[in-house]
Amino acid sequence: MRNTFVKILTQLAEKDERIFVITPDLGFSVLEEFEQKFPDRFLNVGIAEANAISIASGLALSGKIVYVYSIIPFVTMRPFEQIRVDVAYMNTNVRLVGVGAGITYGPAGATHHAIEDIAIMRALPNMTVFCPCDPYEVEEITKESINHTGPIYFRLAKRGEPTISDILKKIKLGKANYIQKKENSNIAILFTSNASDIALEISKDLENNNIDIDLISMHTIKPFDYMTLENIINTKKYVFTIEEHSIIGGLGSVVSEYIAESSQNPVFKRFALPDEYSHYVGSQMFIREKFNFTAEQIIQKIKELI
Known part of the structure; x- marks a missing residue:
């Protein structure tokens, strides 16, 4: 799923200069192509998740569509206050892209598991919560996210999930x-x-x-x-x-x-x-x-x- 997300986002960024990617020192082996093609629209802030969210919100308020990419606990829980105030309350066009749904990162232990993230994100006013099951859902909603108003949380898996959706059908946010x-x-x-x-x-x-x-x-x-x-x-x-x-x-x-x-x-x-x-x-x-x-x-x- 994450490879599909980056692939589609990179294609979209070629036509839309508003797209900006921020990572708190993660995404290695995944984000390099985007960084190489759009160095002025990519920022690695280091291990500073709260700072990443606040920077993303500021960029969004200046007209950018900002995607913050990290492992789920580090893009949803560690910087939660900034998400609540700078992203959800301000209703900014920030997309929180979390990788490692559920217990995908099993060997890394409970600190890297994502078992509370849906509950936390759905409790925030203005927040859209997107939990795809396959690459096709990721592809379709990534495209839709460009014109969506307000924040979105992407909950992505990373095990090379197969496409099980009917690719002849349109996938829309908020539609089963x-x-x-x-x-x-x-x-x-x-x-x-x-x-x-x-x-x-x-x-x-x-x-x-x-x-x-x-x-x-x-x-x-x-x-x-x-x-x-x-x-x-x-x-x-x-x-x-x-x-x-x-x-x-x-x-x-x-x-x-x-x-x-x-x-x-x-x-x-x-x-x-x-x-x-x-x-x-x-x-x-x-x-x-x-x-x-x-x-x-x-x-x-x-x-x-x-």
């Missing part, structure tokens, strides 16, 4: 992306970001057992596609959410909040990481296993429920 839609299905699985591999494995297993499902990528957590959600809870008996994020504050919370205030009562279950930090150090898959966040375990629970 159906990966699979079955005419007679009474089950909807909503997923976001780098939980796509789990969602696809679950879908395949259920289909092999003659259980039809709708599979939907909710790439925009804010503004949320409540119109699609309303249709889902009105027409489906079972609704499940899957995300590599804390059980608190993410996609599952958005959906459960809406269901709680609706007149509908589908069977609903959230699948996410538990409300705890990982004291396990190892690969993403290793930590998923430790936290019972695997396709096999989720499939078992879904089959029990249906």
